[in-house]
Amino acid sequence: MQIVLKEIELLNGEIYGYRYKKGGEKTLILVHGNMTSSKHWDILMENLSDEFTIYAVDLRGFGISSYKNPINSLEDFSKDLKLFCDSLNLKNFYLMGWSTGGGIVMDFTADNPEYVKKLILMESVGTRGYPIFKKDSNGSPTSELIKTKEEIAKDPIQVIPILKAYEEKNREMLKTIWNMSIYTHNKPSEKKYEEYIDDMLNQRNLVDVDFALAIFNISEESNGIISGNAKAKKIKCPVLILWGKNDIVVPEKMALDIKNDIGENAKLHYLEDCGHSPIIDNINLLKNTVEEFLK
Numbered sequence: 001m002q003i004v005l006k007e008i009e010l011l012n013g014e015i016y017g018y019r020y021k022k023g024g025e026k027t028l029i030l031v032h033g034n035m036t037s038s039k040h041w042d043i044l045m046e047n048l049s050d051e052f053t054i055y056a057v058d059l060r061g062f063g064i065s066s067y068k069n070p071i072n073s074l075e076d077f078s079k080d081l082k083l084f085c086d087s088l089n090l091k092n093f094y095l096m097g098w099s100t101g102g103g104i105v106m107d108f109t110a111d112n113p114e115y116v117k118k119l120i121l122m123e124s125v126g127t128r129g130y131p132i133f134k135k136d137s138n139g140s141p142t143s144e145l146i147k148t149k150e151e152i153a154k155d156p157i158q159v160i161p162i163l164k165a166y167e168e169k170n171r172e173m174l175k176t177i178w179n180m181s182i183y184t185h186n187k188p189s190e191k192k193y194e195e196y197i198d199d200m201l202n203q204r205n206l207v208d209v210d211f212a213l214a215i216f217n218i219s220e221e222s223n224g225i226i227s228g229n230a231k232a233k234k235i236k237c238p239v240l241i242l243w244g245k246n247d248i249v250v251p252e253k254m255a256l257d258i259k260n261d262i263g264e265n266a267k268l269h270y271l272e273d274c275g276h277s278p279i280i281d282n283i284n285l286l287k288n289t290v291e292e293f294l295k
Contacts, residue, residue, distance in 0.1 A: 001023060003020070003042060003045055003046070004019065005017065005038075006019075008084065008087055008088070010083040011083050012083060013068055013069075014060050014065065014067075014068055015064075015065060016058065016083075017037070017038065017058035017063045017064035017065045018056060018058060019038040019045065019056040020054070020056075021052075021053065021054040023054065024052060024053065025051070026051050026052045026053065026094065026294065027053050027092070028048070028053070028054045028095075028096065029055045029056075029090065029095050030044070030045070030054065030055070030098075031077075031101035031102075032057075032058075032062070032100075032101050033097075033099025033100040033102075034099060034100045034203075034206070034210075034213070035200050035203060035206070036062070036196075036199065037064075037202065038056035038057055038063055039195065039199040040098075040279070041056040041279070044283065047283055047284075047287045048287060048290065049291055052294075055090070057081065057084060059077050059101075059104070060076070060077065060205070061204045067204045070208050072208065073212050073215065073216070074103045074104050074213070074216050075107050077104045078107040081104065082108065082111070082112060082115075085112075091114070094118050094119075094294050095109060095116045095120070096119075096120040096121075096290070097122070097124060098124070099122075099123050099125060102123070102124020102125055103125040103213065103218075105121070106119070106231075106232065106258075106262075107218060110234040110235050111231070113234065113235070118237055118238045118240070118294060119239045120240045120294075121240070121241045122242045122286075123242065123243060123247055123249065123250050124241065124254070124255070124258060125216065126250070126255070127217070127218050127219045127228075127232045127254075128216075128219045128228065128254075128257055128261075129214055129217050129223050130254075131146075131224065132145070132210060133145060133146065135157055145214075145224045145225055149207060152207055152210050159206065159210060161173065161177065162174075162206060163206060165177070166201060166203065166206070174197055174201075181276065182276045182277050183275075183280060185246055185273060185275045185280075186280050186282075187280065188280055217229065218230070218231035219232055219261045232262050233263065235266075237265065238293075239262055239266040239267065240267055240269060241255050241259055241266060241269065242286075243270055244271045244273075244276065245270055245272060245273070246273065246275040246281075247275050249275075249276040269289060272285070274286075
């Protein structure tokens with residue numbers, strides 16, 4: 001089936017882009033991470049069984065979606081997702097989030113348990129957020145957390161180089177960053193890689209998202225910036241946590257925290273020979289693992 005790029009206006013006035021692949025009775029919704037959009041799900045969408053009807057959204061400020069009102073938390077993205085689902089009358093579906101998208105779908109599932117049959121978290125941010133640490137004079141991380149959006153915008157290692165690459169449309173810089181952190185095992189085809197870079201350059205909210213990740217905390221503990229709201233314990237559907245053993249973006253501890261904070265209905269599955277992008281590293285392994293869980 002062909003993948004079609006569509007858009008819909010949400011009740012909050014935002015224009016929401018999404019990719020759609022018509023299939024069978026099983027509905028799967030995909031939520032991307034930072035520096036990406038629904039475009040980065042394309043290979044998985046092409047490979048999954050036709051028994052799935054698939055929606056892959058462009059979060060606010062990514063892809064072709066609008067960014068009329070800035071986000072301040074991952075919950076803001078989750079609320080957009082709820083409006084999207086209600087607009088298309090989507091319920092009783094499977095939900096999958098990648099990286100930052102994992103935090104969003106956990107928040108969504110905690111708030112809307114009646115919508116989600118099963119939840120998949122691929123290389124997901126942890127239940128206690130994704131910290132950014134202050135840097136010393138050599139650019140090395142210290143043990144001191146960055147706690148404000150203003151400080152994040154000035155981070156010389158993790159933030160400013162990406163902002164500069166976006167501003168200058170520096171494709172080679174973005175490739176260098178992704179080759180060092182995301183595509184450490186395999187790389188997309190040259191044509192596909194160029195399409196993904198085009199897509200990255202559409203992002204309008206990098207600092208806002210980095211701040212939202214830093215203050216995300218659905219555990220029962222403090223993450224050093226904010227106390228947890230214990231939402232993770234509200235997730236009662238079956239949860240599959242996928243963590244690539246070569247992931248250098250999301251540490252294993254975050255996957256373990258998710259399992260611990262959600263509880264007995266969460267299963268952690270390790271992906272061999274995969275880093276932060278199993279879609280590129282081993283699409284067959286990912287496809288088979290996802291389809292087995294969603295039987």
